[in-house]
Amino acid sequence: MKNDSRINLKHQMESIYQELTPERIPWNLEDPPQLIVDLVESKQILPCEAVDLGCGAGNYAVWFASKGFQMTGIDFSPKAIEMAQELSRKKGVTCRFIAEDLMGDLGRLHRSFDFAYDWEVLHHVFPEDREQYVLNVEKLLKPGGAYLSVCFSEEDPSFGGVGKVRKTPLGTELYFSSEEELRELFTPHFQVNELRTSEITGKYGPHKAVVARMTRS
Numbered sequence: 001m002k003n004d005s006r007i008n009l010k011h012q013m014e015s016i017y018q019e020l021t022p023e024r025i026p027w028n029l030e031d032p033p034q035l036i037v038d039l040v041e042s043k044q045i046l047p048c049e050a051v052d053l054g055c056g057a058g059n060y061a062v063w064f065a066s067k068g069f070q071m072t073g074i075d076f077s078p079k080a081i082e083m084a085q086e087l088s089r090k091k092g093v094t095c096r097f098i099a100e101d102l103m104g105d106l107g108r109l110h111r112s113f114d115f116a117y118d119w120e121v122l123h124h125v126f127p128e129d130r131e132q133y134v135l136n137v138e139k140l141l142k143p144g145g146a147y148l149s150v151c152f153s154e155e156d157p158s159f160g161g162v163g164k165v166r167k168t169p170l171g172t173e174l175y176f177s178s179e180e181e182l183r184e185l186f187t188p189h190f191q192v193n194e195l196r197t198s199e200i201t202g203k204y205g206p207h208k209a210v211v212a213r214m215t216r217s
Contacts, residue, residue: 006103009124010076012172017079022057026170026203027120032063033200035150035211036119040067048114051140053102054121058084058095065093072096072111103129106136115146120200120209122151123174126165130185138189141216147190149212152176153197156208177210190214 022028039045047068052061055073057080065071065088073084073095081099088095100106102118103125116137125133137147152158154176159166167173179195186192194213199206 013077050115051113053118117148145216147214153208
């Protein structure tokens with residue numbers, strides 16, 4: 001995705017958060033995915049300093065904070081960040097929410113993390129921007145830090161069911177990935193501990209996603 005496409009996506013996302021109620025935003029789910037719950041409840045991920053990349057309205061970051069994590073959430077929609085800040089106040093937890101481009105200079109956060117995750121964000125990042133994105137994630141993580149990434153699989157039948165690039169009813173374009181291309185993307189920067197295609201529960205039904213669990217060397 002070229003820079004002008006990223007700007008267009010930012011405007012689209014801001015419009016979605018400004019114009020739609022939270023109930024109508026397809027990815028805005030109050031409860032965290034079972035995969036995340038299982039990782040925390042099984043103590044595979046322990047409370048630590050963590051960052052939610054593409055945090056949206058902050059539901060998952062707030063849930064993590066309620067479990068003892070020191071949370072930072074990043075999203076490039078100022079309206080989403082405003083919603084996330086309000087949610088954290090309502091739930092009585094402390095989170096740090098920042099409006100920032102995930103492909104921009106994240107070094108100005110002046111913070112590093114033990115755990116990073118992007119939940120169904122990477123399919124908004126097109127191949128030409130993915131190397132920079134992964135470099136940014138690597139820089140944010142401490143050595144030995146854990147990284148979870150989940151994005152739409154090319155095997156999923158959503159939005160027409162064919163092609164790597166598909167347009168959603170909201171007008172956004174998504175890039176559907178294979179396990180192989182994600183392994184090639186991640187391997188130079190992380191130790192890939194798990195890479196699989198899994199069925200993920202969504203607001204309007206299940207879909208197939210590639211789940212990658214990694215460690216920064």
